Amino acid sequence: MSERSRVSLLLGPLLLAAFVLLVVSGVAELAAWEGAPPPARGSRPVDQAAQITQPLTTPLPITRTTLLPLMSRMGLLLPPPLPPPVPVAVTEPLDVESVRAALAAEGKELGLARIGFHVGPDDGDTDPELLAWMAALDAAGIPFVLKSVDNAEPVEQAIEMKVASGVPHVIIYRRSVDAGDVPRYDLPPDEAAVIHWERHRDNFPLELRPYKDQLWLETVNEIDKERAAWLGLFAQKTARLAILDGFNWAAFGWSSGEPEAEHWRVPEMRDFLRLVAAHPDRLAIAVHEYSLDPDDVSEGYPWLVGRFQHLFEVADSYRIRRPTVLITEWGWTHEDLPGPETAMEQIAWASWLYAAYPQVKGAAIWYLGPNFGGIREKTRLLIEPVREYTLHHYFEVEPGWGQIDVTLFWP
Numbered sequence: 001m002s003e004r005s006r007v008s009l010l011l012g013p014l015l016l017a018a019f020v021l022l023v024v025s026g027v028a029e030l031a032a033w034e035g036a037p038p039p040a041r042g043s044r045p046v047d048q049a050a051q052i053t054q055p056l057t058t059p060l061p062i063t064r065t066t067l068l069p070l071m072s073r074m075g076l077l078l079p080p081p082l083p084p085p086v087p088v089a090v091t092e093p094l095d096v097e098s099v100r101a102a103l104a105a106e107g108k109e110l111g112l113a114r115i116g117f118h119v120g121p122d123d124g125d126t127d128p129e130l131l132a133w134m135a136a137l138d139a140a141g142i143p144f145v146l147k148s149v150d151n152a153e154p155v156e157q158a159i160e161m162k163v164a165s166g167v168p169h170v171i172i173y174r175r176s177v178d179a180g181d182v183p184r185y186d187l188p189p190d191e192a193a194v195i196h197w198e199r200h201r202d203n204f205p206l207e208l209r210p211y212k213d214q215l216w217l218e219t220v221n222e223i224d225k226e227r228a229a230w231l232g233l234f235a236q237k238t239a240r241l242a243i244l245d246g247f248n249w250a251a252f253g254w255s256s257g258e259p260e261a262e263h264w265r266v267p268e269m270r271d272f273l274r275l276v277a278a279h280p281d282r283l284a285i286a287v288h289e290y291s292l293d294p295d296d297v298s299e300g301y302p303w304l305v306g307r308f309q310h311l312f313e314v315a316d317s318y319r320i321r322r323p324t325v326l327i328t329e330w331g332w333t334h335e336d337l338p339g340p341e342t343a344m345e346q347i348a349w350a351s352w353l354y355a356a357y358p359q360v361k362g363a364a365i366w367y368l369g370p371n372f373g374g375i376r377e378k379t380r381l382l383i384e385p386v387r388e389y390t391l392h393h394y395f396e397v398e399p400g401w402g403q404i405d406v407t408l409f410w411p
Helices: 002-035 046-053 067-073 098-105 127-138 152-165 187-203 206-214 226-243 263-264 267-278 308-317 339-356 372-378 383-392
Strands: 086-089 108-113 117-120 145-149 170-176 217-218 248-254 285-290 325-331 359-366 393-397
Touching: 067 217, 067 267, 117 127, 117 325, 117 339, 117 383, 127 152, 127 383, 145 152, 145 383, 152 170, 152 206, 170 325, 170 359, 187 226, 217 285, 226 248, 226 263, 226 267, 226 285, 263 267, 263 308, 267 308, 285 308, 285 359, 308 325, 308 372, 325 393, 339 359, 339 393, 359 372, 383 393
Parallel strands: 117 145, 117 359, 145 170, 170 217, 217 248, 248 285, 285 325, 325 359
Antiparallel strands: 086 393, 108 393
């Protein structure tokens, strides 16, 4: 046996043991990071508010060599993918607490359908069918998802239900008139953030101001993905302003199919993701997921509907807690959707997908509002079947976390 062979035999087991030790310690480190308790919601002491305003230029500490983040990005330190949720149908309206307790006894978690509606400006009263949908889910203890643009009335009604019942409904508001959808790209990002935030804050409806901590506020919509570094700085500044003013802020409102993974990876955007991860009840990423196909919402999966999984993959690769995600526009196209029977089959598939990710708080079906080819009337046909589906279906969810595997949810 040659000298080189003898050295290889001696070093081989040592290198393997070192590799295993590195992986095990890295897994423990990641587990501790993922399991850290989220920040408490509510009043913030002065020192915490000060911390929010500090620049985030220091990356998360890594106590191993540069091999550790490389291995993390290769997926070597993440557990295997979790099994998909198991859908369950019940004949009687769901008893949320009983089902949750029964699942907990089996080591499972309860997943609920989290698809609601997007409403728009309306000269009349809130649609009675929409109110009935909200009231039925509220009475059952099931959180509903409601997004409204330029219409405070249904938001106020939803918040009143939320405050009275304690059910954590997901309520989102955006002002488009008088406030603007995109920031001033011609200005430095911090300056643009102050101007844009103050415009939205000052135009926030008076009747909603006492409840600003009960909803998510969107201030931008379908922005320019090619300005990722600028937007990362803009978002960091806006997030701090929003928290200090007592709001919960949802950033970006990305168009369906945007952004690319490379845009999340720029340092400025990674720093923003860390800020969102540190405040999961105060900051969120808003995205739009349309299939752009009037007949099939799964067309283009996972690049259109389901694209949020790419964001989670990037967060995982940098050891950043997966951010809270709000799908503030969801559906087929801006002007069309299939009939109720087909639509509900596809809504059931999407509900199954989203149930696998507790960070996805819900999706709002486009659209109960004027214009856009009269899509309101087609969407109204979904209110009752969505209500009945939500009341009679749930998911058995495996707790924990694992690698993203988009193939698990192929329709």
